[in-house]
Amino acid sequence: MPAHQPTALNQGPGGTQELLTVPQVMARLQLxxxxxxxxxxxxxxxxxxLGRSRRIPTGALTDFIHARLDQEAA
Incomplete structure (x- = not known):
């Protein structure tokens, strides 16, 4: 199985992917x-x-936004 290689857009400090909380995603998407x-x-x-907490990788949020933009453009 190929390893997921995050792009520079998806990386936080130190080259690792950041995990966002639901309230952080709410603020970024204004939902x-x-x-x-x-x-x-x-x-x-x-x-x-993680335990009882949900975390959203920044890459997943970026992918979601790009997918929605592609849907709107079609």
């Missing part, structure tokens, strides 16, 4: 909590679970 959880539930936005 409410329910809307973000709907995106996670329908797998339009990818997340990982």
């Amino acid at each position: 409410g909590r329910s809307a973000v959880y709907d995106l996670l539930r329908t797998r339009q936005l990818v997340s990982i679970t």
